[in-house]
Amino acid sequence: MRPDLVPLLWEAFGETLYMVLITLAVGGFCGLVLGLGLYLTRPGNLLANRPVFAVLNVAVNIVRPVPFLIFLVAIGPLTRAVVGTTIGIEAFTFAMCIMAAFVFARLVEQNLVSIDPGVIEAARAMGASPLRIVRTVVVPEALSPLILGYTFLFVGVLDMSAIAGYLGGGGLGDFAIVNGYRQYDWAVTAIVVVIIIVIVQLVQWLGNSLARRALRR
């Protein structure tokens, strides 16, 4: 690899980090809220509400299976309305946040379904309000699988960031294509792959150990 590429690699790394971290924070939070909504409004649950559940459920089912590349292009008008442009790192991060929220919503819901309903009934019997039950029972009891789900989401978001990068958002994906693939410089591509593998391994290790600590069994 040419030494003059090193600063560019660092810049790309920073851009990827920017896209991924913002998406994890914003998309993760929205996904948690959406997932809680799905879980709570499901018939028979704490805030059972069939119409709300149906709307959320259909929305998640529509957005989630769309390939990210197509989704990114398809929500262009919305992106323009919110961010003001349809290209560039900010615009793509916006699309990533939305996709991540819907992906994470389903992960959250699936992890929450495994909570023992008896524990929630016990909290109700002690006079706890639904909001308190979410905060002090639902989330803490499912914390370990939620952390693992969030770790899983990280890998998905990293994948999305590479696609966004290719379309002109910058980041490691863009760097590998522009300076590696198009220049027939396989070393550059390989370095990027190694960096991504190391990041994923680190995050997975962190997620696993946090999840284990949260698991009181």
Added chain:
Amino acid sequence: MSQPIISFRDAVKEFPGRGGRRRARRSAPAVRAVDGVTLDIAAGEIFGVIGYSGAGKSTLVRLVNALETTTAGSVVVDGTDLTGLSEARLRPVRAGIGMIFQQFNLLRSRTVAGNVAYPLEVAGWSRTDRDARVAELLAFVGIADKAAAYPSALSGGQKQRVGIARALATNPKILLADEATSALDPETTADVLALLQRVNRELGITVVVITHEMEVVRSICHRVAVMERGRVVELGDAYRVFSAPQQPVTRRFVASALRDQPSPAVLDRLRGRHPGRIVTVRVDEVSGSSAQVMEVLADRGVHGTIVYGGITEVAERPYGSLTLELSGDDAAVHAALAGLRAVTSVVDHGTAALPVTEGSDR
């Protein structure tokens, strides 16, 4: 009976049919889990509700702390009519009633102390008050040394003790026990029942016990309601229900808790082993004591050998029966039988040569 603390008046709870409301409207019939129950539970008693699974007893008890609300009729708890109260108004009512569960329902993410502190947090206690109360409660239920342990490290009996401590945290007047001992072994069951009895005696808390085990009713309940298909089919003093059960379902429950009376198969074997006259005499508070029985036999010059039976306690009063082989000359045995009938109820099974099948009076 003193002032009722819980009153059901024609209480009905209907659940929509399987598959949710939409299905119910179309075809599947709704389920009436509780079907017109009128019942008073007195302050300070240990009240048992017994029935097979699906009899509606769990739903009935959930009407008391409004985890379920009535479809029709009313439930009054400690002077508050729960009918038509909003969810927000029901929360303080729930907080004032303790509840323990078959599967304990402890929070796995919290320590023992954290679990017991939970209802205190809900009730808005300060941290120092909570800590003091938790220590006091853990000492009361006898697991002060487990305060920092997580529920996964506890045995079933210890988990239920945590459940009881948690349920008592906010000084409730009522404790609901939903099959609280059904997941425990017999020895641990006895410990937990003794603890519930202490809760009732030392703290004056009204305890409502839901169970399918007559043994639980036998050992701690003052009064009992027998439920079948959503209705209370028999109600009364636990001792009365044991000694004179009216309904077939009650008789089955009583027979499951008391194994003092020989079954036909046992009788056949007894007759095979013992050539003399086999009789079963009841021993309880009202009729003869075993001393009286032995006195009658001695007076008539009849030798009596105990071959089967047992005397136990129902609601802390003696109850049971003894099956005896009477041997002596015919006239003396006849006289002894008459003498026994004068002091208690007697079932004559005859002899091996001349068996008698009398309808059991139980």
